[in-house]
Amino acid sequence: MKIIEIENLRKDFSTSFGKKKLTALNDVTLSVEQGTIFGLLGQNGAGKTTLIKVLLGIVYPTSGSCKMFEEDFTNIHLKKRIGFLPENHKFPNYMTGKEVLTFFGKLSGLENLYLAKRIDEMLDLVQMTKWSKSKIKTYSKGMMQRLGLAQAMLNNPDLLFLDEPTDGVDPIGRKEIRNVLLALKEGGKTIFLNSHLLSEVELITDRVAVLHKGKIIREGNVLELTKKKEEYKIVVDADLDIILNNDIKEKYALQKVSSSVYLFHVDEERPVNDFVDHLRSKGVSIKEMAQEKNSLEDVFISLVQAEEKRS
Amino acid sequence: MKNIWLMTLYTMRESISKKVFIAFSIFVLLMLVGVFFAASLGLGETLKQNPLGFDKMMILFKMGTANFVLSFGFLLSIFACASFIPSLLEKGTIDLFLSKPISRAQLLFGKYLGGLLIFFVHIFVLICGIWLIAGIKYGHWDLSFFPLLLSSLFYFAILNGVLLLFGVLTKSSGISMMLAYLLMFVSPLLANRQQIFLFLQGKETLKAIVDGFYYALPKLHEIQNIPKMLALHEGTIEPQILISSALFLMIVLYAGFYLFEKNDY
Numbered sequence: 297m298k299i300i301e302i303e304n305l306r307k308d309f310s311t312s313f314g315k316k317k318l319t320a321l322n323d324v325t326l327s328v329e330q331g332t333i334f335g336l337l338g339q340n341g342a343g344k345t346t347l348i349k350v351l352l353g354i355v356y357p358t359s360g361s362c363k364m365f366e367e368d369f370t371n372i373h374l375k376k377r378i379g380f381l382p383e384n385h386k387f388p389n390y391m392t393g394k395e396v397l398t399f400f401g402k403l404s405g406l407e408n409l410y411l412a413k414r415i416d417e418m419l420d421l422v423q424m425t426k427w428s429k430s431k432i433k434t435y436s437k438g439m440m441q442r443l444g445l446a447q448a449m450l451n452n453p454d455l456l457f458l459d460e461p462t463d464g465v466d467p468i469g470r471k472e473i474r475n476v477l478l479a480l481k482e483g484g485k486t487i488f489l490n491s492h493l494l495s496e497v498e499l500i501t502d503r504v505a506v507l508h509k510g511k512i513i514r515e516g517n518v519l520e521l522t523k524k525k526e527e528y529k530i531v532v533d534a535d536l537d538i539i540l541n542n543d544i545k546e547k548y549a550l551q552k553v554s555s556s557v558y559l560f561h562v563d564e565e566r567p568v569n570d571f572v573d574h575l576r577s578k579g580v581s582i583k584e585m586a587q588e589k590n591s592l593e594d595v596f597i598s599l600v601q602a603e604e605k606r607s
Numbered sequence: 608m609k610n611i612w613l614m615t616l617y618t619m620r621e622s623i624s625k626k627v628f629i630a631f632s633i634f635v636l637l638m639l640v641g642v643f644f645a646a647s648l649g650l651g652e653t654l655k656q657n658p659l660g661f662d663k664m665m666i667l668f669k670m671g672t673a674n675f676v677l678s679f680g681f682l683l684s685i686f687a688c689a690s691f692i693p694s695l696l697e698k699g700t701i702d703l704f705l706s707k708p709i710s711r712a713q714l715l716f717g718k719y720l721g722g723l724l725i726f727f728v729h730i731f732v733l734i735c736g737i738w739l740i741a742g743i744k745y746g747h748w749d750l751s752f753f754p755l756l757l758s759s760l761f762y763f764a765i766l767n768g769v770l771l772l773f774g775v776l777t778k779s780s781g782i783s784m785m786l787a788y789l790l791m792f793v794s795p796l797l798a799n800r801q802q803i804f805l806f807l808q809g810k811e812t813l814k815a816i817v818d819g820f821y822y823a824l825p826k827l828h829e830i831q832n833i834p835k836m837l838a839l840h841e842g843t844i845e846p847q848i849l850i851s852s853a854l855f856l857m858i859v860l861y862a863g864f865y866l867f868e869k870n871d872y
Contacts, residue, residue: 309871354705355871372708380706386699388617390624402613403707447703457706 298366299455299486300328300351305360307346307510320346322510324360328503330454333477333487335497335518337596338507344490345383347507348457351488352380364455376405379453381444383460383490389433393424393443396432397450404451411450418446421476437464445473449480456480459490474500498522498592506596508603514595521595524588526561528568529553531584532575539578544571559588610709614717615724618691622725627687631680635729638676639736646744665747666838669737670755674831676733677759680726681791685766688722689784692774701872715771715867719860722767723760730759751838758833765825765856766791772863775870793820794827825852 307321320343328334338344349355351362351369362369365377387396394415401411419425422442427435435443441464448456458477462470470493477487477500491497497504498518505515514521536550536558544550548560548571562568575582622628654664695701695718704714734756742748766787773783796803800817807813826848836842 349702349872352702352706354702356869372710375706375708378706380702382699382702382706384699385703386697387703388621388624390621399613399617400703400707403610403704403709405708 297330298327299330299364300326300334300488301363301366302326302347302351303361305347305350305362306358307343307350307355308358319510321350321357324507324510324512326505326512326515328486328488330486331481331484332502333481333489333500335489335491335501335504336507337491337494337497337504337592339600342507343510344507345459348380348459348488348490352378352457376451377454379448379451379456381441381448381456381458381461383463385440385444387432387440387443387447390431392429392431393419393435393439394428396443397447400447401450406451414450414452415446418450421449422446423472438466438469441465442469442473445476449476454485456485456487457490458487460492461489462491462493462496470496494593494596495591504592506599508600509607513603514599518592522589522592524590526563527588528560528562529584529586529588530558530560530575530582531556532558533581533583534578536575536580539580540574544574556583610713611717611720614709614714615721618718618721619725621691621694622687622721625687625690627683628725631683631687631729634679634683635676635733635736638672639733639740642672642737643740646740661745662747662749663839665741665745666749666751666835669741669752670835670838673730673734673737673752673755677730677831680729680733680759681763681766682788684722684726684729684763685770685784685787685791688726688767689770689774689780689787691718691722692771692783693778693780696775696778696872698872705872711868712864715775715864719767719771722770723764726763726767727760730756749838752834754837755834758830761852762827762830765827765852765859768856768859768863772859772866775863775867790824791827793824797821797824798826798828822847822851823855825855827852 303325305321305324306319309318309320310316311318324343324347336344336347346355350357351364352375353370353372364374367374391399397415397418398411401415402408406414416425419428422445424439424442424446427439432440432443441461445458445461448458461477462473465473474496477489480487481500489497489501501518503515503517504521505512507513533556535555536545537552540550547566548562551559553559560571562571572582572585650668654668655661657664659667692715695704695714705711734752738748738752769787769790770783773786774780777783797817797820800821803817804814807817829845829848830852833844833848836844
């Protein structure tokens with residue numbers, strides 16, 4: 297089931313008393329499946345936050361259509377099934393952490409008994425129980441982020457929008473947040489993630505889309521995007537420089553990485569199986585073989601640079 | 608309804624966190640203590656000896672005291688309430704609120720009511736306090752004092768409406784506050800525009816402009832005088848005072864809600 301369906305979404309902002317138009321989103325079409333973690337990547341000002349704000353009714357679209365839970369996104373009751381952690385969120389600094397959760401929980405329509413139970417669970421989950429009675433003004437950035445996450449998950453949402461959720465959180469805290477998100481995904485929840493930390497996005501997302509100047513320039517499965525389709529790494533117990541003849545070495549563009557590690561290239565005319573068969577026929581024992589991967593960061597940078605050159 | 612009440616309570620809590628409302632509360636309590644002491648020190652005897660008569664003097668005393676405190680109360684309340692809307696519209700705050708299952712109209716109305724409620728609590732304590740002291744000390748239980756509660760609330764509802772509109776429009780508590788103060792100070796001048804006309808002999812256009820402002824803007828000065836006129840049976844109350852002021856309030860609120868509904872945040 298598609299939890300989010302966006303078609304040809306456009307958002308123009310007027311500036312200078314309506315004289316200039318700034319296109320924040322340009323013909324955006326994407327969908328997010330239930331029970332997945334979707335990552336939206338982009339530089340600052342690419343339109344990531346605007347896209348989330350449109351879906352939440354904070355910003356109105358200029359044109360296009362959006363559906364969430366197969367219903368029109370403007371239906372206010374859908375928000376009972378949604379959690380949101382905005383970037384640089386501000387809670388009333390005169391309240392305690394627990395009071396903030398109580399207030400926003402009530403605003404989400406939660407009943408008192410369930411809310412009290414849920415608040416304790418969430419505070420425990422984000423490890424904020426100890427500070428739940430302290431005023432917000434005494435919180436660090438990381439604590440604010442943890443509380444924000446607790447607030448977003450309070451209503452046990454089916455769809456969670458997180459805008460830079462690990463911003464200001466230390467590495468251990470980031471790992472804990474990642475684990476929480478993966479557990480939510482296991483429970484069938486859908487997570488829409490905006491983040492600059494591509495290494496983290498790569499660790500937890502199923503699909504990503506790259507937004508550049510308001511346009512989706514690439515969308516796909518994280519594994520598909522990051523794998524180097526034509527390059528394999530192989531670990532063997534022999535010196536292939538000696539065993540293989542020059543024709544084979546040239547055909548597969550064999551490169552020696554270390555004494556037993558090699559890289560080779562394949563394509564339709566040079567299938568991977570043929571190379572393996574050849575090695576086996578020569579009595580080479582293969583210890584390990586894997587397709588080489590790019591990091592998501594490499595993919596992102598090359599996509600953005602290519603788009604910059606094109607425009 | 609539940610959401611509006613939640614926002615109202617939230618706004619009250621926000622106002623309590625601001626020192627200015629605590630100052631208003633202390634001021635009201637100090638004034639009540641002052642009235643109590645004045646009553647204990649034989650104020651009643653002085654009033655009884657006045658040729659205007661005890662009843663009239665009591666009404667004037669109660670109205671005068673309440674209006675004196677209220678004039679500060681309006682200033683302090685504007686100062687405190689001016690930040691309610693701009694603080695809601697801050698980045699990082701408005702996103703949180705609008706992501707919840709609450710409509711924009713409920714959100715704004717709750718904020719507006721919160722300001723009114725906190726003001727009402729103060730004037731209720733003030734007016735009931737003065738009324739009780741006068742009743743207990745002198746047996747003066749005249750109910751004609753109570754319309755002041757309604758007129759003051761209407762007065763502040765208009766000012767709070769101005770704060771709402773300009774808060775949404777400019778996101779600046781400073782600008783909203785200045786405009787509310789301006790309205791408050793211009794009102795007595797416009798109410799006494801006949802005096803201004805003496806300086807505008809032969810300048811009919813300017814007179815028409817002043818008249819235009821008088822009819823377009825709310826009649827705050829006159830509204831505040833209504834309870835006194837009713838209590839003392841002085842003069843007649845022109846319906847246009849209430850109608851034009853109510854119309855102004857409706858227009859201001861409608862414009863504020865409309866803009867809030869249409870804006871991107």
